[in-house]
Amino acid sequence: MATSVPARLILLTGPPGVGKTTLVQKACTALKETNTPVQGFYTEEVRSGGRRIGFDVVTLCGNRGPLARIDSDGSGQQQREHKVGQYSVKLNAFEQTALPVLRIPASSSTAPPVIVVDEVGKMEMFSTTFVQMVRTLVSRGNTTVLATIPIPKGRPIPLVEELRSHKDAHVFEISKSNRDSLLQDIVSAVQLSRKTYSCQR
Template identity: 35%
Template sequence: MKNILVTGRPGVGKTTLIKKVIKDFELDAGGFYTQEARKGGIRQGFEIVTLSGKRGTLASVNFNSPYRVGKYGVNLRDLEEVAGGAIEEALEKNSFLVIDEIGKMELFSEKFIFLLKKALESSVKLLGVIKLKDNQLTSEIKNRPDTVVYTLDRANFHLVEEKIKRDLGDQEK
């Protein structure tokens, strides 16, 4: 499959799995992942980290924005510049694109949605994380004929990891 996506509840290891697969396969990958931003052990928001090392704030309890998910204000500027820039760069330069994640915060951005659709239609292989609870767009993505979606939970981490590695191994042939 061209597009390999992982879904699951928060905290089951989706980002950890994506990072492990990239490292183990030494993929020619560009893109980004998200991680918690903590202060004093308390989650303050979420950070965007590109595979080339650039960073931005995806959302923060201290960020004033009309785009909100719970207590977090979403930073569309960093999302579009840092994550969007990483997507554009990967589509030009890499064999694989990592998008972690296709979630509620990211889907506030029309530019992100445009780049996501462009990536799905491109020849670049996509390895990503997609939100568990569907809306129309995520349902359409999950049901694409060129896309496989694995649901991760704490019990099946290694099984899903092996399936993804098998899928990637098949693509290398």
């Protein structure tokens, strides 16, 4: 159910594979159809021979770069410090692809675009610059952020918990039974946020 209270942080959460990224993509398409500016990125599985071998970062303007890959030899020696499970995080490629689209052009004449971040998760946390940029976006009183976050599991991720508990956040719990019906609620929440906050400094 959509909230009638404006929220600057529109967060989608749910178990892996439930369809969060698909909802983000559909919401971006709907927003663009109403001439709402959006920028940011989403993540996409990379499969080979029917097997998932990693993830790519894809920007809303079509640029793509690797986020993580399964170690070809299982050793992980080259990037031992940047591993999540069986995946080695390609930190440089992630930062080169994702960080530029999180920057908001300095302009006093136009409202900032909606910033899309799919997702804020363990892999992305290896980038201290990414963490700093998300916190900066959240601190901007006139910026709407549409992001996906993982469900609580294991050790909490500090940035995720900051977003989840933020006073200006609204969290949509995504499930297979409600994911199709929530699209308009998400789009409406983003539009309400942009209408309410875009003129603030």
